[in-house]
Structures are given as C-alpha cells and as structure tokens.
Amino acid sequence: ILLYTGQPWHPQLELIAGVLTSHKDGKPWVMRVRSQGEMDSLVRDAGFDKCTQRIDEWGIFTVSMAVRRDN
Structure with a gap:
C-alpha cells in the first residue's frame, strides 16, 4: 500500500515561497504545483x-x- 499526499493549489503559494528557504542553500523555496x-x-x-x-x-x-500492481 502506498499513501501519498498532494497539494494541487494553495491560496498563499507566493507568500510561502517568499518566506521559506531551502535547507540546502538558503535560497527561496520554489514550490511547483502538481495537478x-x-x-x-x-x-x-x-x-x-x-x-x-x-x-x-x-x-x-x-x-x-x-496498491502495487502485480507484475
């Protein structure tokens, strides 16, 4: 069984991207919406x-x- 989450859109996407930074290099966190x-x-x-x-x-x-497909 695989459980996965999605966030198809968010009303504050630009705000979140401007506030949060990457844990790797401190640059702004760029989020891409996936349908x-x-x-x-x-x-x-x-x-x-x-x-x-x-x-x-x-x-x-x-x-x-x-669920994993039988091969």
Whole structure:
C-alpha cells in the first residue's frame, strides 16, 4: 500500500515561497504545483494503481491510496 499526499493549489503559494528557504542553500523555496492527474500518473508509472482519494473541502490538500500492481 502506498499513501501519498498532494497539494494541487494553495491560496498563499507566493507568500510561502517568499518566506521559506531551502535547507540546502538558503535560497527561496520554489514550490511547483502538481495537478492531481500528474501525481496519479507518477504513481501509476511507478507500478501502483490508485484505489481511493480524499480531499479537503477547499480542494487544497489530498490524500490518496494506491496498491502495487502485480507484475
């Protein structure tokens, strides 16, 4: 079983990027929004099949569950 989270969008994305810095080099943290479809595709390409998903009422945070595909 694989549990994965997503954040398809966030109303304060620019604020977060301007406040947080990278732990590696101290530069601003650049966040790239990934659609739920892109996340699901990455999971599928890794050999898993998505079986369920939950999303908060504002559509900001997702939690999905996938199972490893039998080869």
